[in-house]
Structure formats: C-alpha cells, structure tokens
Amino acid sequence: MGLFSEYDLYGPKGVEGGWTYQLLTKDNIAQISYENYKYCSIDPVKIFFSPVKETVTDNEEEGVSSKKRVIIGLKSCDLAAISILDRVFLSEDLIDPFYKEKRENTILISSDCLDAKESCFCTEVGGSPFPEQNFDLNLTLLLDNEFLVEVGSEKGKVLIEANKTLFSEAKEEAVQKREEKRKGMKAKVKERNEVFSHRVVESFQDIIKVKDDSILWKELSEDCVECGACTNICPTCHCFLLIDSIQKEKFFKDKTWDSCQFNGFSRMAGGADPHDELWKRFRNRYLCKYSYKPENFGFLACTGCGRCIDACQGKIDKREVLNKVTSSQ
C-alpha cells in the first residue's frame, strides 16, 4: 500500500496486559495484531491529539504542523471520547490550533470489539462495543482476513477510492452477519455489568447535583491515593498545565497533562483552594464527567472504556461508586 509514504501509520501491538499503539514500519507491521485486537488499547486515544507534553510557543521555523497519520483499529469507546475532546479543543472561537492540526491530519480507522474485559461498561453509558460515530472507516472482522468496511466520512471514502483493488462491494449477508456479531457483543458487555444496578446516568446527573454529601464522598474516596492514573488514562480527561521556561535565551511554554485529582490543582495565589480536600477532588471527577459535561455538551464525558478501573491503585471501581451514589439517594 502507498500509505507508508504519505502517512505515519499507528496500530495496536500486543503487550503484557493488552495492546498499545505503535508506529508501524515495514518491519514490524507483521507483528501488529489486528485480528486479535479485542478491546480498547491501554493508551487512550487522546495521546494522538493532546500529547503528554507539547510545546505551544510560536515557533517560526516549524510552525504548527504534523505529519499526516492513520490510526488503525480504534475502538468505539475511544471514538466516543473524540466527541468530548472536539467540544473542548475545537469549541466556538476558542480553538486550540495544536489539537486542530493533529485532528485534521489524522485518519481514524476503527474496529468492532471482539471481546470485552471485566471493566468494560460502554453499554451502561449509552455506548456500544462497535463504532457508530467519529470514524473515517470502520472494520468489522467477519472471517479470517475478511472485513466488512463501513465508510464514515469523506476522508474514508477518498482512502477507499485510492486503494480500490483491495475492496469489493459488500454483500447483504455480510451486513447481516455484522449485526449478529454486534448484538452478541453488546449482550456480553451488558451481562458483564448486570451486577451493577446502574440507575443509569441521566438520573445520576440529577442525583449528583442535589447531593452535597461529604460523608459519602469521604467514604468513597477512602482508597484513593491521588496518583492521577484515572485521569491520565481517561480518554476524555483533557486538563493540562502550562509551564514557562527559558532555554538558550528563548522562551518556551509547554502544555503537559495535569490532573484534578492532584492537591493544588485549583489552588489560587494566596492559598485558597476550592478543592482543598481529597474527597472534593475525588467528587469533582464524577461531577465533571456525569454532570458538568452533560450539562454543557449534552453527553457524558465517560465512554465506559473501563481504563480508570484497571489503572486504579486503590482498586476503586467507578461502577461501584456510581451505584453507591445513586442508591444512597
């Protein structure tokens, strides 16, 4: 394929505990595991658009530019996260040009989930284990080496047109087969989550708003060690810190990931801090995802990817927290 010359290609590579996105080369492309790339990667999609650290100072020599990229295999929970990131970084007249550039220069090829991990709960937050939005092309594995491809955008269409020989018209039974597979996978995720009596999330928004229960939140946050893993690994968490520095008489401003779970995140000059206690910071993460963002954007800032559950050092299961908050009402 001619893609290598035009694009940086990223695909999922199996590692201990899951998959991570790697830059594909002609040498390693064979090791990339598409056919057993079952559920979301360890790294969240935001690493491609809002990297851990990037310099945002004007740089006359380089400007704001990035090489065109294709990301292959993305799962539905990460695509859903892009809706949040877009609303944050591309909103109205307050556009972040660094995000915009990367977003526009990236082609997203997604894929249906082939399995669910213990912590997956996309179905409980309005999602599905198969992509329905934000993809340029989506791949559904039907048989070995046989994929049903859905075109999601003009960018995707162009890509197909340019590589026509690789594709043929989909047959009706292939579409049927995809629906069956999808139904099965959705049922599986739902079943995984039956133990959690989610009084789903629309009601959570109302409940959490009227609730100012410090005792409950203190109890819920007891095992939190403030490591920030949940926010770092979250595909929708977008908060960052701006750091100024001087290097060789040039001024730099770097944008690095930050976490509302860290002490001092909201501290002002003079020392006042609205989130001066752990339970307030812990609560903020839930309020942001299930109340503030839905109020502002009309959808949750949680896609049910379950990464925060897997990453938590204190073994806090977000689904249990949601349950306790809604059931203590």
Next chain:
Amino acid sequence: MKNPYSFTQAKIEEIISETPEIKTFVLKPKESIPFATGQFIELTVPGVGEAPFTPSSSPYEVNKIEATIMRAGFVTEKIHQIEEGEIVGIRGPYGKGYPIEKFYNKEVLIVGGGVGLAPLRSFLLTLLHEVDKFKRIILCYGAKTPQDIVYKKSFPEWKKLSGLEILRSVDKADENWKEYEGVVTILLDEVKVNLGESVAIVCGPPIMMKFATKKLIELGHEPKNIYLSMERNMSCGIGKCGHCALGKYYVCKDGPVFTYEEIKDIPEIWV
C-alpha cells in the same frame, strides 16, 4: 490561525506603589489589546510563569493597560521584583466582562474590598465615561487600614465628581481617619437604593464577597442583579486546561463576571 498560547510583549512604563503589598503596573503593549471592562488578561513573566489579572484601567484607554497586583504567590512575587522599562507578556483578553448596557438607567452600587477594587476601578471608569446613562453610581469600598487603601491619589478626584457617591470604611482606623470604621458591609446599611431599579457589583477577597452578597440579599437585592467577579486559578484562558472550574463553568471563558443567580448553588463558591 492565531496561537492562543502566545503573548504580546508589553513594556512596564510605570510602577505605582499602592500599599506595601500592592503595586499598579502601567503596561504598554506592542500592539494594542482592546478589552471590555471585567475581562481579564494573563500576564506573563517570560520564562517564569503567568497569572490572571483583570485590568484596572479604562477600556477606553487603548494604548496602555494597568494591572494592580497584590503580592500573593509565586508569579506575583516575581512581578513585584520587576522594574520600570522591563518587558513582560500579555495574553488575552479572556472571558466575559460586565454587561454595561444592562445597567443603563439604573442605580449602580459598587462594592469593593481591598485589591478587589482593581477590576472595579476599570468598571467605574467605564461608567464615568458615559456617566449620564446611569441614574446613580455609588462606590462602597473597604480596606483593612487607611494604609491599605488602593488608588489613594484617585479618590480625591473621584470625590469631586457629581455623578458619583463614595463611602469608605476601614476595619481598623487610625487617628486621621474620618470616614467609617468597620467591615465594608456596614456601608450597605448607609446606602438606600431603589431595589427594583438597581444592580450591585461586588469584588474583593472571598470572605468579603460572601458577606457582602449575604448582606445584599438581606437588604432585598435579587440574586440576578448581583454581579460577582470570581477568582479561580485561571491558566489557559480559553476553557481547556480545567484549573478554573466553578461547577459546570470555567471562570476563564464563562466568567469571570457571574450573577449570583448563576452560581449560588455551586459548592465552595466562596473559597
């Protein structure tokens, strides 16, 4: 596309010492930075960091911006060490200012505490620019001691103006003080405004804002007519970095001016 993280260079033209802890910096930006009163800027000490300030000068003065800054943290400490002639950076303006037109034909009660008079000075100068449009302008200002009063040179001039009433209090008076003694809220008992026809504009330290708002409510002011200039840890200025969250709002883009009605149910607003 303009890079929202880059700043315009500005020269420090003059530094006015207001109190031992507060200085006003007169900044001359390379390109003029038009702003609406109540909006804020990020002032960058290159290589050190930035901090948010609402200009204290009039938006009608297009070639310079004044910022009145209290020494309170890492960046402001550095700013206080700056000398006249040095170069700093300005990003912005950010956020929404005061909806001045809504105040036309009303009695405007301004309540300020300490360095909180900085944005209110800009606001006041904006009103004075078209003073006939307002029924009354009343400034209630409180400081800890007479020494802690900012804009000491401006007050004698302001007192001469016909469209402006001024009441001042200090928590602790000295022998020369002839005005009110006590917290700023005592001044509100002295001012009789027409409640249906008035707005109150409040800015100051959180504790002062809390009690001033409480007092205004007690006196019958409606939450939708009380305008608060909120302080949070504004950093990016464009609603993305998350540091200035106030409930569902980001103070940097949705504020810093809010009505009490908009934010009264948010926990920890007076921090």
